[in-house]
Amino acid sequence: MSQYMMLLYAPEVDEAEQAEHEAELPLWRELNESLRESGLLLASGRLHPAPSATTVRVRGGDVEMTDGPFAVTKEILGGYYLLDCRDLDEALKLAARVPLARYGSVEVRPVMDISELEELAEAAAGQA
Amino acid sequence: MSGTGERRPAADDRAAAAVALTFQEERAAVLATLIRHVGDMQLAEDAVQDAFAAAVKSWQRDGVPANPGAWITVAARRRAIDRLRRNRSLSDRADRLAGLLRLDAQEHSPVSEEDAIGDDRLRLIFTCCHPALELASRVALTLRALGGLTTGEIARAFLVAEPTMGKRIVRAKRKIADAHIPYRVPPDEELPDRLRGVLRVVYLIFNEGYAASEGDRLVRGALCDEAIRLGLLLSKLMPDEPEVWGLLSLMLLHDARRAARVDADRRYVRLEEQDRTLWDEARIRQGRQALERSVRLRRPGEYQLQAAITALHIETSDGSATDWSQIAELYGALVKLNPSPVVELNRAAAVGFAAGPEAGLELLDPLLGDPALERYQPLHATHAELLRRAGESERAAQAYEQAIALSANVVERVELEWRLKTLKAD
Numbered sequence: 001m002s003q004y005m006m007l008l009y010a011p012e013v014d015e016a017e018q019a020e021h022e023a024e025l026p027l028w029r030e031l032n033e034s035l036r037e038s039g040l041l042l043a044s045g046r047l048h049p050a051p052s053a054t055t056v057r058v059r060g061g062d063v064e065m066t067d068g069p070f071a072v073t074k075e076i077l078g079g080y081y082l083l084d085c086r087d088l089d090e091a092l093k094l095a096a097r098v099p100l101a102r103y104g105s106v107e108v109r110p111v112m113d114i115s116e117l118e119e120l121a122e123a124a125a126g127q128a
Numbered sequence: 129m130s131g132t133g134e135r136r137p138a139a140d141d142r143a144a145a146a147v148a149l150t151f152q153e154e155r156a157a158v159l160a161t162l163i164r165h166v167g168d169m170q171l172a173e174d175a176v177q178d179a180f181a182a183a184v185k186s187w188q189r190d191g192v193p194a195n196p197g198a199w200i201t202v203a204a205r206r207r208a209i210d211r212l213r214r215n216r217s218l219s220d221r222a223d224r225l226a227g228l229l230r231l232d233a234q235e236h237s238p239v240s241e242e243d244a245i246g247d248d249r250l251r252l253i254f255t256c257c258h259p260a261l262e263l264a265s266r267v268a269l270t271l272r273a274l275g276g277l278t279t280g281e282i283a284r285a286f287l288v289a290e291p292t293m294g295k296r297i298v299r300a301k302r303k304i305a306d307a308h309i310p311y312r313v314p315p316d317e318e319l320p321d322r323l324r325g326v327l328r329v330v331y332l333i334f335n336e337g338y339a340a341s342e343g344d345r346l347v348r349g350a351l352c353d354e355a356i357r358l359g360l361l362l363s364k365l366m367p368d369e370p371e372v373w374g375l376l377s378l379m380l381l382h383d384a385r386r387a388a389r390v391d392a393d394r395r396y397v398r399l400e401e402q403d404r405t406l407w408d409e410a411r412i413r414q415g416r417q418a419l420e421r422s423v424r425l426r427r428p429g430e431y432q433l434q435a436a437i438t439a440l441h442i443e444t445s446d447g448s449a450t451d452w453s454q455i456a457e458l459y460g461a462l463v464k465l466n467p468s469p470v471v472e473l474n475r476a477a478a479v480g481f482a483a484g485p486e487a488g489l490e491l492l493d494p495l496l497g498d499p500a501l502e503r504y505q506p507l508h509a510t511h512a513e514l515l516r517r518a519g520e521s522e523r524a525a526q527a528y529e530q531a532i533a534l535s536a537n538v539v540e541r542v543e544l545e546w547r548l549k550t551l552k553a554d
Contacts, residue, residue: 087310088258088260110307
């Protein structure tokens with residue numbers, strides 16, 4: 001089993017369209033329920049809209065804060081799932097079941113496991 | 129230094145030839161099986177490479193083994209074990225090592241039965257053609273893993289720099305490992321879709337070799353050969369899939385005319401004007417046989433239909449009348465399966481010959497309004513021909529002029545200009 005992060009992006013829409021999406025709440029519940037039941041769901045969450053974001057950078061020892069998201073893009077990160085899947089095929093199949101996939105985008109990214117992190121650390125130590 | 133006798137060089141040659149032959153015929157199968165055993169494409173590839181390098185010296189010294197493929201498999205597995213021992217970073221290294229050592233202890237049953245090998249090569253094909261990989265990467269990876277081309281040759285065939293192609297292949301292999309793209313033949317419910325994707329990659333490789341006029345011609349010919357080899361392999365591994373036979377037939381029927389397609393000045397020669405003695409009759413026969421096999425499976429598909437159309441063109445290009453009504457009918461079936469403007473256009477042209485120019489114009493009419501086709505030269509050339517034959521000289525002249533303006537190819541332009549001139553003379 002491997003962990004996959006699903007990043008849910010969708011364009012910002014007007015209120016009427018937003019209301020249409022909210023009406024799909026039962027679909028989301030259904031998906032979340034089935035993910036939980038099958039034991040694949042590690043975490044999930046919906047984010048407040050992009051204007052609520054604060055972006056932090058430390059440059060030359062100073063903490064800089066920016067009001068707003070890291071990058072201004074057409075599609076905005078609105079939520080995520082962290083899933084435990086057998087392989088990419090299973091993860092992609094689940095991604096296609098996310099209601100937002102029909103009007104937004106679901107980016108599926110494999111999460112590094114401990115051995116991969118160790119590999120990176122070792123490679124870094126070798127370089128030093 | 130070479131004072132050991134005169135027979136030595138001959139033995140060296142024999143060993144080198146045996147290694148080359150084994151490489152060509154068995155590398156993909158050995159690699160496919162080893163990937164399943166070690167669970168990592170890069171590691172398997174490195175190990176197989178090591179094994180072939182070791183074979184040269186070993187076979188020169190000890191003679192060519194009775195079963196070279198089995199020798200390479202065992203050697204590659206041992207190299208993989210060595211590499212795994214050294215590489216402590218792989219996540220399930222201990223499990224993989226244990227598995228490999230177990231296999232190695234079973235000695236002398238090194239190559240599993242035919243079926244298992246076939247399955248491994250199918251696994252490899254489906255993994256290389258996985259839709260989560262960029263199309264260009266699928267093509268490159270398939271050629272690299274299953275074909276006999278080097279990265280440099282693939283790069284030359286696709287007109288990109290070798291390091292670019294190398295990076296593309298490495299990136300694809302990394303994604304397979306990092307994202308855990310499974311090494312398997314897709315389950316039944318996904319198979320039709322995924323097989324379509326595989327056939328698309330194979331046909332793309334073929335077309336890249338067949339259609340393009342730029343680049344190193346030899347390497348491009350090699351692409352056609354590789355695509356046909358993949359088609360043959362697929363037809364052996366999936367003999368009940370009609371589209372596999374359909375694609376194989378289509379490729380063979382085109383490839384049979386490769387030599388006649390271009391004249392001494394590297395200009396394109398139309399089917400009717402091709403020198404038939406340059407056609408490869410054996411390939412045509414093979415292509416027809418593949419078409420028959422596909423038809424017998426009674427599930428029509430777009431490659432089968434295209435192959436059938438090509439077969440009809442070949443049959444009648446010796447001067448006898450072309451069976452346009454059957455060709456038109458096949459295009460009609462193709463439009464239903466795969467509605468694309470280019471197929472619609474071909475259908476209109478065929479109907480124009482089968483049922484008269486007016487019937488062709490009727491089908492062509494809706495295409496003229498398609499903005500995607502506005503700058504598509506064949507549309508205007510076909511339009512002009514149909515109008516000319518319908519006796520609408522003025523509108524035909526306009527269409528010829530449009531087609532001439534869009535012609536990128538000198539031969540094509542000269543031909544169209546000549547037709548326009550004779551039209552005005554009428």
